[in-house]
Amino acid sequence: MQGINGHGPKTAILYARVSSDDQVRGYSLDQQIGTLRGWAAREGYEVLEEIRDEGWSAAYLERPGLDRVRDMVEAGGVGMVLAQDADRITRDPGHRAFLDDDFERFGTRLVALDDWGDDSHEGELLKFLKGWVSKGERLKIAERSRRGRREKALRGETVGHLTAPLGFAYTPDKKALVVVPERMAHAERIFEMAAEGRALLHIKKALERNGVPTARGKQTWSLGTLHTILRNDVYRSRDIEELRAILPPGAMTKLDPEKRYGVWWYGRQRHHQKQTVEFGADGQKRYRRGSRTEDLPREQWVAIPVPDCSIPPHVVDAARTARYEYRQPATTGYVWQLSGGVMRCGGCGHAMSGVSSVANKDGTRRRYYRCHHRARNGKHTCPNGNLYRTNKIEPEVWEKVSGLLKNPERLLIGIERMIEERRAALRGAPTREHEHWRADMEKIERMRGGYLDQQAEGLISMSELKAKLARLDERRETAERELGKLARQQESIAELERDAAALAERFRFEAREGLDLYTPEDIHDAYRALGINAIAHPDGNVELTGSVFLGDIHSDSVRSQPIERSQRPLSTDAMRPLFTVTPPPESR
Numbered sequence: 001m002q003g004i005n006g007h008g009p010k011t012a013i014l015y016a017r018v019s020s021d022d023q024v025r026g027y028s029l030d031q032q033i034g035t036l037r038g039w040a041a042r043e044g045y046e047v048l049e050e051i052r053d054e055g056w057s058a059a060y061l062e063r064p065g066l067d068r069v070r071d072m073v074e075a076g077g078v079g080m081v082l083a084q085d086a087d088r089i090t091r092d093p094g095h096r097a098f099l100d101d102d103f104e105r106f107g108t109r110l111v112a113l114d115d116w117g118d119d120s121h122e123g124e125l126l127k128f129l130k131g132w133v134s135k136g137e138r139l140k141i142a143e144r145s146r147r148g149r150r151e152k153a154l155r156g157e158t159v160g161h162l163t164a165p166l167g168f169a170y171t172p173d174k175k176a177l178v179v180v181p182e183r184m185a186h187a188e189r190i191f192e193m194a195a196e197g198r199a200l201l202h203i204k205k206a207l208e209r210n211g212v213p214t215a216r217g218k219q220t221w222s223l224g225t226l227h228t229i230l231r232n233d234v235y236r237s238r239d240i241e242e243l244r245a246i247l248p249p250g251a252m253t254k255l256d257p258e259k260r261y262g263v264w265w266y267g268r269q270r271h272h273q274k275q276t277v278e279f280g281a282d283g284q285k286r287y288r289r290g291s292r293t294e295d296l297p298r299e300q301w302v303a304i305p306v307p308d309c310s311i312p313p314h315v316v317d318a319a320r321t322a323r324y325e326y327r328q329p330a331t332t333g334y335v336w337q338l339s340g341g342v343m344r345c346g347g348c349g350h351a352m353s354g355v356s357s358v359a360n361k362d363g364t365r366r367r368y369y370r371c372h373h374r375a376r377n378g379k380h381t382c383p384n385g386n387l388y389r390t391n392k393i394e395p396e397v398w399e400k401v402s403g404l405l406k407n408p409e410r411l412l413i414g415i416e417r418m419i420e421e422r423r424a425a426l427r428g429a430p431t432r433e434h435e436h437w438r439a440d441m442e443k444i445e446r447m448r449g450g451y452l453d454q455q456a457e458g459l460i461s462m463s464e465l466k467a468k469l470a471r472l473d474e475r476r477e478t479a480e481r482e483l484g485k486l487a488r489q490q491e492s493i494a495e496l497e498r499d500a501a502a503l504a505e506r507f508r509f510e511a512r513e514g515l516d517l518y519t520p521e522d523i524h525d526a527y528r529a530l531g532i533n534a535i536a537h538p539d540g541n542v543e544l545t546g547s548v549f550l551g552d553i554h555s556d557s558v559r560s561q562p563i564e565r566s567q568r569p570l571s572t573d574a575m576r577p578l579f580t581v582t583p584p585p586e587s588r
């Protein structure tokens with residue numbers, strides 16, 4: 001089959017892209033792909049692959065999806081790369097010209113449905129011009145939209161975010177919020193639990209147990225999200241007098257003096273984004289997206305009134321007060337910060353468990369961590385007879401860990417170093433392995449050809465041929481399986497990088513918003529999220545190790561299990577000491 005201008009196969013790659021700003025405007029990948037599928041079907045093109053770049057700006061040519069497109073084009077057999085609009089591919093005319101030329105070498109046409117279409121000089125020129133104009137426009141648009149958002153805020157209109165706060169939804173014109181009562185009930189429950197003095201971890205677990213989705217529809221709640229909700233003034237309704245003091249004059253006129261309103265703050269922060277590409281020593285591309293958040297001064301904030309969420313203000317206030325009062329839950333007993341496998345015995349590898357002394361006359365108890373395995377199975381099973389007083393070891397560990405978290409740059413360096421190590425561990429051998437299996441695949445194909453020739457020349461019988469081909473098929477399956485395994489190893493690194501980015505973002509937030517407010521449960525949760533382990537060595541030293549990975553670990557399943565590679569959130573070579581604390585333990 002031939003392409004539209006008479007050359008090349010009738011095959012197409014569909015390419016769609018949204019930047020983070022596009023997502024705000026509701027320009028979706030699915031809509032683009034839908035349009036492209038329709039076009040390809042009408043024109044009789046076979047779709048080879050649908051490739052999406054989500055959250056990538058057109059200002060850079062180096063994007064994971066577009067790189068995949070270019071790799072496929074280079075491999076050959078692609079008649080056309082199709083995008084909905086020229087600016088989905090690039091806004092830079094130089095980039096566009098480069099891609100057009102590059103693709104032409106492989107017999108591939110790059111087509112946007114809004115292109116002027118033909119290969120005439122006029123068409124080329126228009127295409128170039130269009131891209132050039134949009135490059136200059138881009139900067140103006142960015143500035144215009146920032147100014148526009150601020151003006152909207154000053155008029156009291158809700159400024160579009162990706163997601164409305166929990167319990168709210170946007171009106172279709174995105175200018176205002178409305179309350180969604182059944183979702184607001186979830187928000188109210190969060191405030192009630194916090195007002196009862198529940199730790200964020202408790203609230204998180206309760207929500208997840210009951211299958212309550214976040215505002216973004218996720219099933220997992222982070223402590224950071226809960227903290228943000230509790231602080232968000234959209235849930236703290238105010239009467240008209242309270243509002244008069246903070247609203248811009250223009251926004252007051254539209255309000256009903258009989259009603260109460262929440263407040264959405266606009267312009268507290270400004271986010272700057274950048275994206276870069278680097279080549280690692282392995283020749284693999286590394287995409288980095290950095291962002292920097294700038295806190296803006298109070299006088300630049302703009303208050304936007306939103307409908308009353310009808311959560312009683314005293315509940316909201318109580319929830320916030322409770323959060324800021326450090327207190328230990330009286331009803332649930334002591335919270336063992338290092339339980340659940342956080343503290344492990346360096347003598348035998350089992351989890352350390354907590355033990356309390358009998359209460360003194362004044363009701364106080366002494367609490368210790370000790371090797372659970374030794375306590376249960378006898379002194380001969382583990383050389384570590386140390387006891388660690390909770391009131392010493394818990395604050396020391398938290399001081400070290402929170403000190404690390406308060407320095408997000410250092411944390412980021414640690415994360416990057418860890419990823420580097422993982423990559424290095426995979427680098428040398430897999431490349432060799434990869435080459436080996438690829439060579440094997442080629443060899444198999446050559447042998448297949450040879451056997452077929454032999455049979456054609458009557459040198460071997462048909463049944464001999466069948467047997468030989470069957471053996472070759474087995475070999476090929478093995479090679480394919482091994483190649484697949486190598487590909488998955490690369491994927492696992494990509495996954496790790498994604499998780500690391502999310503983790504870094506979350507802790508950058510939490511370091512700012514007050515690690516000092518963490519309850520013992522929050523602390524325990526942080527250790528688990530970070531994969532922090534306190535290893536209690538028989539010589540009395542306590543060594544902290546940490547991997548940075550937000551894994552889903554369950555405390556009961558790891559309790560008193562020996563350390564095994566499979567139970568680690570990451571492989572053990574990624575677990576390296578972050579630092580060592582040396583409390584002289586009290587020995588038996």
Ligand SMILES: [Zn+2]
Nearest residue numbers: 345348371382
């Ligand atoms: Zn032990």
